[in-house]
Amino acid sequence: MDNLRQLVEAFIFAADSPLSLDRLSALIEEPKAKIRPIVEQLQQQYLASECGFYLAEVAGGYQFRTVVELAPWLRKLRKERAPRFSRAALETLAIIAYRQPATRADIEYLRGVDSGGVMKTLLDKNLLRILGKKDVPGRPLIYGTSRHFLELFGLRDLADLPTLKEFTALDPELAVADPLEPEADGAL
Amino acid sequence: MDNLRQLVEAFIFAADSPLSLDRLSALIEEPKAKIRPIVEQLQQQYLASECGFYLAEVAGGYQFRTVVELAPWLRKLRKERAPRFSRAALETLAIIAYRQPATRADIEYLRGVDSGGVMKTLLDKNLLRILGKKDVPGRPLIYGTSRHFLELFGLRDLADLPTLKEFTALDPELAVADPLEPEADGAL
Amino acid sequence: MAIQIRTENFSGPLDLLLHLIKSHEMDIVDIRIVEITEQYLQIIEQMQQLDLDIAGEFLLMAATLVHIKSRMLLPVSDDIGEEDEDPRAELVKRLLEYQRYKDAAELFQQLPQLERDVFSTQFQCPDAGESDNEENEIPIGLYQLADAFHQLLKEKPPEIFHEVIRESLSVADYIERIVERLLQQKRLSFREIFSAESSRNQLIVTFLATLELVKMHIVSIDQVDDFSEIWLALMVPADQLSSISPEKDLLGYG
Numbered sequence: 048m049d050n051l052r053q054l055v056e057a058f059i060f061a062a063d064s065p066l067s068l069d070r071l072s073a074l075i076e077e078p079k080a081k082i083r084p085i086v087e088q089l090q091q092q093y094l095a096s097e098c099g100f101y102l103a104e105v106a107g108g109y110q111f112r113t114v115v116e117l118a119p120w121l122r123k124l125r126k127e128r129a130p131r132f133s134r135a136a137l138e139t140l141a142i143i144a145y146r147q148p149a150t151r152a153d154i155e156y157l158r159g160v161d162s163g164g165v166m167k168t169l170l171d172k173n174l175l176r177i178l179g180k181k182d183v184p185g186r187p188l189i190y191g192t193s194r195h196f197l198e199l200f201g202l203r204d205l206a207d208l209p210t211l212k213e214f215t216a217l218d219p220e221l222a223v224a225d226p227l228e229p230e231a232d233g234a235l
Numbered sequence: 236m237d238n239l240r241q242l243v244e245a246f247i248f249a250a251d252s253p254l255s256l257d258r259l260s261a262l263i264e265e266p267k268a269k270i271r272p273i274v275e276q277l278q279q280q281y282l283a284s285e286c287g288f289y290l291a292e293v294a295g296g297y298q299f300r301t302v303v304e305l306a307p308w309l310r311k312l313r314k315e316r317a318p319r320f321s322r323a324a325l326e327t328l329a330i331i332a333y334r335q336p337a338t339r340a341d342i343e344y345l346r347g348v349d350s351g352g353v354m355k356t357l358l359d360k361n362l363l364r365i366l367g368k369k370d371v372p373g374r375p376l377i378y379g380t381s382r383h384f385l386e387l388f389g390l391r392d393l394a395d396l397p398t399l400k401e402f403t404a405l406d407p408e409l410a411v412a413d414p415l416e417p418e419a420d421g422a423l
Numbered sequence: 424m425a426i427q428i429r430t431e432n433f434s435g436p437l438d439l440l441l442h443l444i445k446s447h448e449m450d451i452v453d454i455r456i457v458e459i460t461e462q463y464l465q466i467i468e469q470m471q472q473l474d475l476d477i478a479g480e481f482l483l484m485a486a487t488l489v490h491i492k493s494r495m496l497l498p499v500s501d502d503i504g505e506e507d508e509d510p511r512a513e514l515v516k517r518l519l520e521y522q523r524y525k526d527a528a529e530l531f532q533q534l535p536q537l538e539r540d541v542f543s544t545q546f547q548c549p550d551a552g553e554s555d556n557e558e559n560e561i562p563i564g565l566y567q568l569a570d571a572f573h574q575l576l577k578e579k580p581p582e583i584f585h586e587v588i589r590e591s592l593s594v595a596d597y598i599e600r601i602v603e604r605l606l607q608q609k610r611l612s613f614r615e616i617f618s619a620e621s622s623r624n625q626l627i628v629t630f631l632a633t634l635e636l637v638k639m640h641i642v643s644i645d646q647v648d649d650f651s652e653i654w655l656a657l658m659v660p661a662d663q664l665s666s667i668s669p670e671k672d673l674l675g676y677g
Binding site: 052053054055056057058059060061062074075097098099100111113114117120121123124151163164166167170177178179180187188 | 240241242243244245246247248249250251262263285286287288299301302305308309311312389390391394395397401404405406
């Protein structure tokens with residue numbers, strides 16, 4: 048049993064992206080039911096030990112990540128500054144994240160400006176993906192956020208997106224469109 | 236003091252190569268004499284805890300590494316990865332997807348290099364299929380994409396592929412800005 | 424009001440409009456349309472005076488505002504039906520929704536970002552097996568697929584016009600170039616020997632040079648199947664090349 052814990056730890060550490068329970072189960076050749084408690088135990092353990100990193104749940108998987116409080120120190124490690132997002136990019140990303148699947152026309156209607164360039168940049172950065180085509184005349188492409196988007200922002204899944212302020216009860220249709228449960232804990 | 240341990244741990248964890256005591260001391264802005272015992276303590280601690288990784292001393296520095304005994308397991312990580320493609324494979328697949336039915340010569344014309352090896356890999360991965368022989372002298376084989384290709388890219392059929400026109404419309408340098416059209420079906 | 428307003432500070436006309444609404448302490452759901460239109464037009468004019476490249480989108484919004492204003496000034500006619508819609512309704516709806524995503528963008532900015540606020544290990548596990556040219560591997564999706572094809576087509580632009588510049592292109596020089604490349608690479612595809620930016624003349628000379636090399640039994644030509652790639656390879660060991668290097672004059676191409 049202890050060996051299993053060690054194996055889970057090593058796999059998550061060595062993987063280059065978050066490992067899901069399914070993936071862990073396939074790699075270790077043990078049922079998920081056996082692996083899940085081990086992962087949960089590891090999460091507790093790292094939190095309790097005040098280690099420099101913790102076992103985060105992101106993008107449907109698990110990954111060791113440094114604790115947020117140390118960010119100002121750790122940035123010294125990277126020579127290049129982390130790329131910052133322009134306001135246009137963040138707006139576009141937000142619209143697609145909450146509204147997906149979204150067409151380019153949806154985004155441009157909301158933003159009021161041509162957004163092709165921003166979308167291309169986000170696609171190049173692998174933050175967006177093309178989901179297919181919409182079943183309306185002209186069959187426009189529809190877009191959604193990628194797995195990498197979740198990884199970058201440390202989200203477990205799309206339901207983990209921060210809740211948006213409710214609309215005033217102006218339009219009941221819009222209130223329905225409100226997705227997203229509140230986050231369970233602020234651990235991330 | 237505990238914070239210092241956390242910081243050392245996080246630095247070593249997040250660095251892309253082994254961190255020397257000198258480097259750690261410079262990053263943390265504390266004398267080496269203060270950092271050395273912490274590192275040694277961490278080494279002991281990880282060994283004692285039978286963690287999946289340990290604090291190795293390599294190349295004049297310190298780095299977390301997975302436990303050597305687990306190597307046979309960890310190799311599976313690379314073998315069973317989410318599909319990722321080399322540029323050559325992606326190019327070849329793209330040409331066949333858009334130009335099918337395509338001969339090997341068609342592909343090599345566009346890529347400018349021998350593509351036999353890549354095509355074989357793609358055939359082995361069941362992403363391509365042989366459609367028949369072309370009715371020209373030499374009767375070269377003609378290729379198309381497979382059902383599995385559609386599944387992998389989440390396409391219903393080939394008509395779901397983004398057209399080049401749609402694609403270039405994203406690139407502001409290539410396309411005149413599209414007029415804004417509020418969406419007809421009132422997605423709001 | 425002497426606020427310095429610059430388009431680049433706003434991500435679009437809705438953003439500018441929201442700013443004006445806020446700075447005039449209005450309620451989004453009850454915009455004082457006459458006042459806001461005036462303000463908006465003033466700013467647009469300022470931008471024009473500064474000879475800024477005003478995006479069409481900003482002008483489009485100006486037109487929308489003026490249109491709403493004129494509709495609000497018209498007396499409400501009874502004929503059209505009881506539920507006359509507020510002319511501002513659609514704009515208000517857009518503004519409210521835009522405001523929401525603007526807030527969301529702000530939230531995103533504050534989320535801990537990988538490689539900015541949190542870091543994962545960069546350790547490439549040597550025990551995980553040899554990484555066969557892993558750095559070249561790309562995640563795949565429809566975009567990556569379409570992009571790959573698009574890039575290839577961009578690299579192979581249709582031949583348009585070539586200005587004819589008379590150059591003294593010597594076949595002998597080109598023979599040397601091809602041999603040099605073959606020494607480095609052992610095998611070259613027929614296409615590879617032509618560089619992409621070659622002029623027509625250069626292509627011809629390259630071709631002649633290739634023929635010469637074959638004629639001199641320095642280079643062999645292989646083709647696996649009809650119409651498949653043609654491959655060139657050196658037939659002569661490298662150390663013997665110098666002795667059979669052609670005398671430039673003997674080739675007779677000038």
